Amino acid sequence: MTTIIDGKATSAAIKAEIAEKVAEMTAAGMRAPHLAAILVGHDGGSETYVANKIKACAECGFKSSLIRLESTPEAPLAQETLLEEVRKLNNDPEVDGFIVQLPLPRHIDEQAVIEAIDPEKDVDGFHPVNVGKQSVGLPCFHSATPAGIVELLSRYGISPAGKKVVIVGRSNIVGKPLAAMLMQKGTKGDATVTVCHSATPDLASITRSADILVAALGRPGFITEDMVAPGAVVIDVGTTRVPDATRKSGFRLSGDVDYENVAPKCSAITPVPGGVGPMTIVSLMLNTLEAARRKS
Ligand SMILES: NC(=O)c1ccc[n+]([C@@H]2O[C@H](COP(=O)([O-])OP(=O)(O)OC[C@H]3O[C@@H](n4cnc5c(N)ncnc54)[C@H](OP(=O)(O)O)[C@@H]3O)[C@@H](O)[C@H]2O)c1
Incomplete structure (x- = not known):
């Protein structure tokens, strides 16, 4: 008989385990983990993924923030504006980790944006520092x-x-x-x-x-x-x-x-x-x- 590997149930169990750990952290006087997400434009898939991530934060007892940046063919987002938001999050001591939801509009250099993220806050595990550490088996944020x-x-x-x-x-x-x-x-x-x-x-x-x-x-x-x-x-x-x-x-x-x-x-x-x-x-x-x- 074929086993159906249930990612939904497994993820629910892990989220419950995380929520317990967060409750212990906050009971010990620490603040809850804080995940931020930058979402550029209104791609349907990206909207759904980010909404699911924010929902998961609530289930785990995390704080979450969403930074929305508009980009349209008539008024494309300047890459520098996006990089400025990345730098703000890098320097915000209240944010533990953040993601820039991919894909980005074609005119933006995705790799430059990934490389601008502080590797210590790169919870997607896409920064070359984390990729490199992963390939040599060092502790890192795994993809x-x-x-x-x-x-x-x-x-x-x-x-x-x-x-x-x-x-x-x-x-x-x-x-x-x-x-x-x-x-x-x-x-x-x-x-x-x-x-x-x-x-x-x-x-x-x-x-x-x-x-x-x-x-x-x-x-x-x-x-x-x-x-x-x-x-x-x-x-x-x-x-x-x-x-x-x-x-x-x-x-x-x-x-x-x-x-x-x-x-x-x-x-x-x-x-x-x-x-x-x-x-x-x-x-x-x-x-x-x-x-x-x-x-x-
Ligand atoms: N469930 C999740 O959480 C999750 C997360 C990430 C991605 N995804 C999904 O996973 C899929 C792959 O995503 P991705 O970002 O890895 O895609 P991607 O960047 O487009 O890469 C696709 C890979 O498949 C290879 N490929 C394409 N056609 C092929 C063929 N006919 N024979 C053999 N190899 C072929 C490509 O080869 P070349 O390198 O030679 O072009 C490339 O390496 C997508 O459906 C994506 O939505 C799901």
Whole structure:
């Protein structure tokens, strides 16, 4: 029987654990952790992600702040205005960690914005200092989505140690940092990792060799039954908005895995939604808690 890896329930349990720790902190006279978010423009997906992060802050007992910056084709946001907000948050002693919600409008240099964030407040784990520390196994803010996947596997008793992991997708926020984490020496790593991308020939022969297959491409239903070995663990990171007239919103979220046909074949699988997504938010909360503790 296939185990459905429930990221929603797991994240709820972790948020409750965090809330307990925050209650202990405030009972000891410390202030609650404070996460700030900068949101540029009105992208539908970004609005939802930020709203979910703010909701998670409330569930964990954190303080949250939202800084909204307008940007339209007629009046594009100046990069310097955004960098100024980043500097303000870097220097605000009341803010433990903050995120700049991505993607940013095309005219803004995303990497320059990431690099302007104080690494000690970079709770998304995107700053090169945190990325570098992560790759050499030093304490750091781990990139939120990979950290959520590692935690989810751990909570379901699925050890990557000695397993063959295949990751499809090599982005800086998912594929690369996840590979770095899973190949790290130690109980949550020790995997043999292969990273595939759009230039990988004969992808299916590689995905079929995986004990744990991670799909992070952003192509709905791309991983089909014939690409998965019987008994594999399948982690679906993809979240693409697909038009769906039957929904009030007009869309549904689709993963990168053909869930219906792949699920019966594997030993465990994450659904979309309700799999990796809620764990990403919980990782952000854990990083913010850690940032607040470091300052105390
Ligand atoms: N649930 C969550 O919390 C969460 C968090 C982050 C991202 N996501 C979702 O995860 C998906 C991936 O996000 P991302 O930011 O990592 O995407 P991305 O930056 O667009 O990267 C996609 C990766 O997939 C590879 N790829 C694309 N088509 C391929 C193909 N036909 N065969 C093999 N590889 C292919 C690309 O290869 P090249 O490098 O060669 O172009 C690239 O490395 C998206 O749906 C995103 O929404 C979800």
